[in-house]
Amino acid sequence: MPDKKILIIERAVELFAKNGFESTSVQEITSACGISKGAFYLHFKSKESLLFSIFEMFIDRAIKKISNVFELEIAPKDKLELFLCIQFEEIDQYSDFILMLLREQTKPDDRELFVLMQKMDQHLNNALKTLLVEAYGEDINKHVADMTVIIKGIIKGYIELIVLSSQKFDFKKLANFLLPRIDSIVLGLTTPYLEEDSLLTICYKKTT
Amino acid sequence: MPDKKILIIERAVELFAKNGFESTSVQEITSACGISKGAFYLHFKSKESLLFSIFEMFIDRAIKKISNVFELEIAPKDKLELFLCIQFEEIDQYSDFILMLLREQTKPDDRELFVLMQKMDQHLNNALKTLLVEAYGEDINKHVADMTVIIKGIIKGYIELIVLSSQKFDFKKLANFLLPRIDSIVLGLTTPYLEEDSLLTICYKKTT
Amino acid sequence: MPDKKILIIERAVELFAKNGFESTSVQEITSACGISKGAFYLHFKSKESLLFSIFEMFIDRAIKKISNVFELEIAPKDKLELFLCIQFEEIDQYSDFILMLLREQTKPDDRELFVLMQKMDQHLNNALKTLLVEAYGEDINKHVADMTVIIKGIIKGYIELIVLSSQKFDFKKLANFLLPRIDSIVLGLTTPYLEEDSLLTICYKKTT
């Protein structure tokens, strides 16, 4: 990837995060990069395709980081803790942009973005499932959907706090605090609310 | 409130939910209402003030519903369960619009929207705190920040599922399922991660 | 003329004077009158016809005032002095509106307004001519065009000062000061610059 393209992506991430996708003009991006408006279109077919590229890059990073966790030879619960920690770190770093992604919906024809999002989400879910089974045994399988939703929800809860407040957080300590909470929940589980495979069958709503 | 104004709000909620605030034109809204562009401005000073009105209306509804819970004479844990249930119902009904609110950032000068959001959030936090103390006693106080984040996170987790999937969910059953999970967590609590009053000191980031 | 119509004219004169014709909306006028927008159109065919009415009224006033001067039985030079004085008084009272009339050109199809303006101007010129002949004898006739332009110019010069400054001026004293200046000029006249009837042949430019 050419330097110029990377430059554009970096500046765009900042601007999209700060002002939102729709409210950031190509002019602003190219000005921030010190290049001409025309140069933008040498690297990206459209403003939307830039968003796609950013998203893609971002997902690649996340997937790579998660893979790293699985390659480590440590105790299952330590892996789970590390997973939580990485989520916090990663999202903290790109929190503004992530918020933007959550906020903006862009055009109705960005089916491709949804595909990417689903791909990313599936990947996260699978990783979490594997970690849960490693940590709590095969019995967790029938609770895996609920536990995924709960854990991801708790992560999001703290992430929102992190994003909205301006303090610095100790993610290692936070992950270490959350693991016993997850333990508690798992221990108390009886009848699941969600079906085991309900997360697989989710179809992201069309936005026509 | 005049019928026409209500009509505009209803249609706008749908359109904003579907396409986002920035991507929905006043033209689209008025077309959907079967009125002229000019008529819009009889009821709202600007497109942004419409967003504000919607938000206001939405918050009023939510606060009223929560108040109703507190007025009931039922067991504390039942109140908590009812609170969860109401959150799911309410948010389910306006899920798309809520997603939009999360997504869009609108203009940098909408300080007023942030004030409303903070007001709403404070209200929710207070309600939850009261319910937790009623249900688990004064000892929960030092864990109240963590428990608030965790419970709101879990709610959000399931809500995202509800919003993104097209299935119907049984909110009563879901609330009934979650209460024991919360019990488990509370029972297992030892040292808090967050300070007791850390939620009060959050200052919503400026978006200059 | 119905009270309501007079009320509208009065308020409109103020608003036009303050903000200009184009920048004053019918809404503003009716609000200032405490009547409905519809009521406006009961009295005036259009916003432009209101301007016409105002103008008409204004000219009637001026012509009447000038007539009064001629009916007085005083020395010719005193008449001239009184004429100057009345010009200052009248224009001072409606200075803002007059400025507006000078400033705004409104639509290209307001031929009628120009006709009125010409009528008014002719009337002033005739009055001035009569006064000059009375005061300086028939010999002034061949200088009457120049003297008209010069006197009206001087009046305008002081009026501009009056309008732009916020001080109060003593118009009687001013007229009394100007009369000797006019005397001086008349005394010094040799060859006219303008032809005697050049003011009659002026055709207000078309503004198509």
Next chain:
Amino acid sequence: MPDKKILIIERAVELFAKNGFESTSVQEITSACGISKGAFYLHFKSKESLLFSIFEMFIDRAIKKISNVFELEIAPKDKLELFLCIQFEEIDQYSDFILMLLREQTKPDDRELFVLMQKMDQHLNNALKTLLVEAYGEDINKHVADMTVIIKGIIKGYIELIVLSSQKFDFKKLANFLLPRIDSIVLGLTTPYLEEDSLLTICYKKTT
């Protein structure tokens, strides 16, 4: 200054002169220039800033012309005559636009335009004062305010004639005709009406 920008200014001067500022749309200007509406905003931040640019350009021209008079080594009265002549020439060329400037009031926040107008006016007043003192000696000083108002008034009187009629005028001859009139007035002066420095203390009215 780019050709396109000059083109826009030239056409705009004509259109503003013909129809007024408020009544001339950006669309009309760009159509007259044979460019797109967007192109306009490449050169001017807004329609109002165009007016400002025009005004600025116009004032620069006038000040430069006046400076030229002072640099000439000719008799003081000839300078005064030349000054009058230049005023007529200059204003004749841009008469329509000047009328528009007098007519329109534009927005209440155009303080900057007023500053420019005042600057221009002060410059004219100073030039005239210098010329009067050179031509009539220091004794004229106590009459300088009155003479300024009178001379500018007379200029305006003839200019209005020039602007409104469609004839061509011989400005040299006109200036030559007016100089003796000024002589007459100066000779006859006794007690001034205005204080010596009353023109300096004029504060252009606010247009809130």
Next chain:
DNA sequence: AATGAATGAGGTTTCATTCAT
């Protein structure tokens, strides 16, 4: 007579995108 909701043309401005240089 009086209202004021409704209209819709037209205003200024923005901005993604193209293309000759």
Next chain:
DNA sequence: GATGAATGAAACCTCATTCAT
């Protein structure tokens, strides 16, 4: 590769005028 002038569609908003009540 790189530029930036040019485009023109589309955005938000205003306002003179009409008309059912």
